[in-house]
Amino acid sequence: MGIDALERDNLSFPCSLPEFQRMFPNEATCATYLERSRWSEGFICEYCGFSEEPYRFANRLNVLRCRHCNCDTSLTADTVMARTHTPLTVWFWAAYLVSSQTQGMSAVQFQRQLGLSRYETAFQILRKLRVGMVRPDQDRIGGNSEEHVELDDLRWRSHAWQGARNS
Ligand SMILES: [Zn+2]
Structure with missing residues (x-):
């Protein structure tokens, strides 16, 4: 599942393509990353508050079922990514592309890079990620690539997955 790599990196976001490939080779590793970023101390059911290892489904990696209230x-x-039909791996690639491109990228380039057949899908993913990653006070801070990487790291973690809950 690649969990060891995630634990070792303490949920940092990859800074290079090889690192990305190692961390997110499939849907399962992406799902694990999302789970860890949401419940760093382990799953807690939002309906009943029960915290125990949930049921998992091989064909629905996106879903965790509470053992207490089901x-x-x-x-x-x-x-x-709520209600998405696009694979998590595509979303992760997309977020990587967006966060590693300081100049921004057009929806057409985005579609091509992700190998998506529909322009509309590429456009929507790009739009949602940008909305989720906007942080006006800290946008475009930092003159060198090192600082950009760190900033993108934070953007990815706090905004793509958590801050965007408000959007
Ligand atoms: Zn529950």
């Missing part, structure tokens, strides 16, 4: 929690609920 309610399902979606890993993408309240994020920019």
